Amino acid sequence: MKNSISIVIAFVLIACQNGSETLATLYGLPKKLKEVSGIVYAEKDDLFWTLEDKGNANKIYGLNAKNGAIEKTVTIENAINTDWEDITKDAVGNLYIGDFGNNDNVRKDLCIYKIDKESLNQKNAIAAYRISFSYPEQNEFPPKKTKLFFDVEGFFEYKNYFYLFTKNRSKGFDGTAFVYKIPNKAGLHQAVLMGEFKTCDNYNHCAITSATISPDASKVVLLTHDKIVLFEGFEGDDFLKGKQSQLKLNHFSQKEAICFKNNETLIIADEKTNKVGGNVYEVNLSTLKSVP
Numbered sequence: 708m709k710n711s712i713s714i715v716i717a718f719v720l721i722a723c724q725n726g727s728e729t730l731a732t733l734y735g736l737p738k739k740l741k742e743v744s745g746i747v748y749a750e751k752d753d754l755f756w757t758l759e760d761k762g763n764a765n766k767i768y769g770l771n772a773k774n775g776a777i778e779k780t781v782t783i784e785n786a787i788n789t790d791w792e793d794i795t796k797d798a799v800g801n802l803y804i805g806d807f808g809n810n811d812n813v814r815k816d817l818c819i820y821k822i823d824k825e826s827l828n829q830k831n832a833i834a835a836y837r838i839s840f841s842y843p844e845q846n847e848f849p850p851k852k853t854k855l856f857f858d859v860e861g862f863f864e865y866k867n868y869f870y871l872f873t874k875n876r877s878k879g880f881d882g883t884a885f886v887y888k889i890p891n892k893a894g895l896h897q898a899v900l901m902g903e904f905k906t907c908d909n910y911n912h913c914a915i916t917s918a919t920i921s922p923d924a925s926k927v928v929l930l931t932h933d934k935i936v937l938f939e940g941f942e943g944d945d946f947l948k949g950k951q952s953q954l955k956l957n958h959f960s961q962k963e964a965i966c967f968k969n970n971e972t973l974i975i976a977d978e979k980t981n982k983v984g985g986n987v988y989e990v991n992l993s994t995l996k997s998v999p
Contacts, residue, residue, distance in 0.1 A: 729955070729956050729957040729958060729990060729994060729995065730956055730957075730958045730975065730988040730989070730990050731988060731989045731990065732986050732987075732988055733775065733974075733986070733987045733988060733989050734774060734775035734986065734987055735775065735985055735986050735987075736770075736775060736976065736979075736985050736986060736987060737768075737770075737775065737776070737777050739777075740757065740759060740768065740777075741759070741978070741979065741985075742759045742760050742762075742763060742963075742978055743757050743758070743759060743963060743964055743976045743977075743978060744758060744759055744760035744791060744792050744793065744808075744860070744917075744963045744964060745757060745758055745791070745792065745793035745794035745795075745805070745917060745963070745964045746794065746917075746964035746965065746966050746974060746975075746976050746987075747794050747795055747796050747802065747919075747966045748772070748966050748967070748968050748974060749769070749796065749800065749827075751800065752769070752827075753771070753772045753773070754769040754770060754771065754772060754778060754779065755769070755770040755772055755966075755974065755987070756768070756769055756770075756794055756796075756802055756827075757770060757794065757964065757976065758788075758791050758794050758804060759788075759791065760788075760790055760791050760792055760808055760963075761788070761789065761790035761791075761808055762788075763788055763791075764782070764788065765782060765783050765784075765786050765787060765788045766780055766781060766782050766783065767780075767781050767783065767794065767802065767804065767822070768780055768781075769781075769827070770987075772968075775987055779827065779828075780830065781822075781826065781827060781829060781830065781831070781832050782830065782831045782832070783804070783820065783822065783832055783833075783834055784831050784832065784833055785833050785834050786804065786806070786820045786834050786837075787806075788806070789806050789808070789814070789816065790806060790807070790808025790809070790810075790814075791804055791805065791806050791808070792805050792806075792807060792808040792859065792860040792861075793805040793859075793860060793861050793862050793917055793918070793964070795862060795863045795864050795869075795919070795966075796864065797864045797867075797891070798866075799824065800824040801821060801822065801823055801824050801835075802821075802822040802824070802827070803819050803820065803821055803822070803864055803869070803891075804819065804820040804822065804834075805819050805859065805862050805871075806818050806819065806820065807819070807858075807859045807862075807871065808858065808859070808860065809857055809858040809859065810858055810876065811849055811855075812845070812848065812849040812850055812855045812856075812857045812858060812876065813848045813849045814848075815841070815848065816839070817839065817840055817841065817859075818837050818838060818839045818840065819837070819838040819840075819862075819869060819889070820834040820836075820837055820838075821834060821835045821836050821837075821838070821891075821893075822834055822835065823835045836893035837893065838869070838889060838890075838891065838892065838893060838894070838896065839894070839895045839896070840889050840895065840896045840897065840898050841895075841896075841897055841898065842857050842887065842897075842898050842900075843897050843898070843900070844856075844900060845857050852877065852878040853877050853878050853879055854877060855875070855876040855877045855878075856873055856875055856876075856877060856883070856885060857873065858873060858874040858875075858876050859871045859872065859873050859874060859887075860874050860915065860916045860917060860963070861874075861915055861916060861917040861918030861919075861929060861930065861965075862918055863918055863919055863920045863927075864891060865920055865924060865944060866944070867890065867891045867892075868888050868889065868890055868891060868944070869888070869889045869890075869891060870886060870887070870888055870901075870918070870920075870927075870944065870946070871886070871887040871888075871889065871898065871918075872884055872885075872886055872915050872918045872929055873885040873886075873887070873915070874914050874915050874916065875910075875914060875915075876914075880908060880909075880910040880913075880914070881905065881908045882905040882906040882907045882908050882909075882913050883903055883904075883905055884903065884904055884905070884906060884915055884929075885900060885902075885903050886900075886901040886902055886903070886904075886946065886947060887899060887900055887901065888901050888944070901944075901946075901947065902947045903947075904947055904951065906929075906931065906936055906953070907953070911932060912931060912932060912933055912934065912959075913931050913934075914931060914932075915929045915930065915931060915936070916930050916931060916932070916962060916963050916964075917929070917930040917962070917963060917964050917965040918930070918965070919965050919966045919967050919973075920967070921967045921970045922967060922969065922970055923970050925939060925970070926938065926939045926967075926970070926992070927939075927941075927946050927949075928965060928967070928973065930962055930963075930964070930965040930975065931962070932959055932960065932961060932962050933955070933956055933957075933958060933959040933960075933962075934953050934954060934955050934956055934998060935953070935954050935956065935965070935973070935995070936951065936952075936953055936954075937950075937951070937952050937953070937954055937992070938950070938951055939952075952997050952998075953997065953998040954992075954995035954996065954997055954998070955995060955996055955997075955998055956975075956990070956995070958988075960977040960978075960980065960983055960984040961977050961978040961979075961980045961984055962975055962976070962977040962984075963976065963977060963978055964976040964977075968989070971991050971992050971993060972989060972990070972991055972992075973989070973990050973991075973992065974987060974988070974989055975987070975988045975989075975990065976988070
């Protein structure tokens with residue numbers, strides 16, 4: 708995400724950062740990674756794969772999970788970083804890049820790139836295929852300012868489908884978010900709307916910036932700047948029929964990336980804004996308290 712945070716919010720960032728008792732800082736991100744927008748854990752190699760968003764290189768980076776050093780850099784030769792907003796993996800370790808950042812709701816070239824796991828040991832790789840898609844509910848480019856529902860910064864892959872969680876950029880933000888489903892298959896697809904839900908009516912605290920599913924597929928977690936939205940107790944991919952709760956991180960920053968390291972441990976990364984952030988954090992779900 709490229710939008711800057713206001714000076715007023717900067718004061719909140721610093722105050723909450725200093726008062727945090729929840730997130731454990733693992734390490735600072737490498738200085739060259741200024742706008743990390745997604746993260747995913749590769750257990751076999753003990754790496755966090757990450758990327759940057761709009762205006763940055765068409766590269767993904769493998770960070771040493773223990774110290775945060777960049778161990779691998781892979782250039783995706785046949786992919787353009789129009790606005791890479793998240794990264795995820797499938798059950799066998801292939802990676803997927805979500806090029807679906809759409810701040811102004813005007814894009815007609817939304818897509819996801821598949822990167823075969825065998826390519827991750829190369830300096831240069833070719834995306835195995837491209838999944839292009841559109842939203843059937845969007846008829847105007849852009850829609851009215853009160854209907855800017857078609858930006859996405861968070862997704863994951865589950866049983867050969869992608870699940871995308873929209874970031875509401877509408878005037879009069881009320882926390883409404885949509886869940887879309889797209890097949891993990893090359894070609895052009897129309898995203899299927901699975902449903903909608905609400906977070907809260909404060910954009911700075913409740914706009915969704917990343918998404919992840921636990922390894923055992925029992926929990927779905929969405930990230931905001933200072934909390935997570937948790938879905939659990941659902942069946943199959945009917946996430947919205949599970950229990951929804953919001954959990955406090957006691958820490959405000961420009962958080963853009965989240966993944967599970969195991970079924971209980973979350974990894975979070977944020978951009979550095981006004982000298983705050985630019986780190987990788989760890990937190991156990993069991994330590995988080997619900998928002999009243």
